[in-house]
Amino acid sequence: MSKTEVVVYENPDLLAAATAARLITRIVDVQAAKGTASVVLTGGGTGIAILRELRDSSARDAIDWSRLDVYWGDERFVPADSDERNEKQAREALLDHVPLDPKRVHAMAPSDGEFGDDVDAAAAAYAEVLTSDVPAFDIMLLGLGGEGHTASIFPESPAVFEKDRSVVAVRDCPKPPPTRISLTLPAIRRAQDIWLVTGGDAKADAVAQALAGAGEVQIPVAGARGSRRTLWLLDRGSASKLTKVYQSPTA
Numbered sequence: 001m002s003k004t005e006v007v008v009y010e011n012p013d014l015l016a017a018a019t020a021a022r023l024i025t026r027i028v029d030v031q032a033a034k035g036t037a038s039v040v041l042t043g044g045g046t047g048i049a050i051l052r053e054l055r056d057s058s059a060r061d062a063i064d065w066s067r068l069d070v071y072w073g074d075e076r077f078v079p080a081d082s083d084e085r086n087e088k089q090a091r092e093a094l095l096d097h098v099p100l101d102p103k104r105v106h107a108m109a110p111s112d113g114e115f116g117d118d119v120d121a122a123a124a125a126y127a128e129v130l131t132s133d134v135p136a137f138d139i140m141l142l143g144l145g146g147e148g149h150t151a152s153i154f155p156e157s158p159a160v161f162e163k164d165r166s167v168v169a170v171r172d173c174p175k176p177p178p179t180r181i182s183l184t185l186p187a188i189r190r191a192q193d194i195w196l197v198t199g200g201d202a203k204a205d206a207v208a209q210a211l212a213g214a215g216e217v218q219i220p221v222a223g224a225r226g227s228r229r230t231l232w233l234l235d236r237g238s239a240s241k242l243t244k245v246y247q248s249p250t251a
């Protein structure tokens with residue numbers, strides 16, 4: 001049975017900086033153990049802030065970037081050069097500043113790519129990538145929304161009921177833009193370590209409900225459990241409705 005842990009930081013900036021430091025250490029440890037590592041990135045403000053902190057870290061090149069596989073948990077189905085693309089934001093924040101092997105950066109297709117506007121074909125193609133390449137992700141970063149979504153899996157949406165496919169198209173997403181590609185919960189649960197990273201009071205209810213045992217249909221992030229570890233990385237705001245006291249490392 002995997003373990004669930006909670007760490008609370010004083011504020012969003014410290015959350016992002018500390019998570020970046022934690023990510024460097026974890027990737028280095030996994031690479032030392034097995035010669036390679038895989039990380040799944042998330043969109044959203046917290047996820048991108050972590051990547052910027054990692055870019056600016058003096059320890060960042062402890063990672064062997066040539067032996068890192070990068071995936072995404074979800075992507076907005078928009079043109080490749082759209083500022084709304086998680087991939088574009090991740091490249092600007094970190095990926096274009098480090099010597100990754102381009103063949104090991106596995107982006108989800110844009111809406112002006114090889115599949116055109118066929119989001120179902122783009123989702124199916126990413127599922128093929130996962131089938132061929134990935135026994136299990138080493139570290140998966142996931143953000144979450146105030147109503148409990150994670151990746152692009154929203155409460156009571158078709159995606160949250162998906163049990164067979166690993167990647168699906170999402171339409172009419174409540175969080176714009178409306179059309180997306182997302183891992184499903186079965187695919188998310190293939191991760192060894194899942195880190196749920198979120199700050200701010202607006203997320204406090206979803207965090208508290210998920211940690212109190214809410215069902216994944218109503219609170220999808222509750223279904224994001226790593227096979228080895230599930231780590232909630234919060235700040236005082238997003239942890240503010242937790243009944244159990246979790247000590248901030250800086251307390």
Ligand SMILES: O=C(O)[C@H](O)[C@@H](O)[C@H](O)[C@H](O)COP(=O)(O)O
Binds near residue numbers: 042143
């Ligand atoms: O593509 C996306 O929009 C994300 O993957 C989404 O799941 C995000 O992580 C959460 O909505 C949190 O976003 P914030 O950190 O900006 O609140």
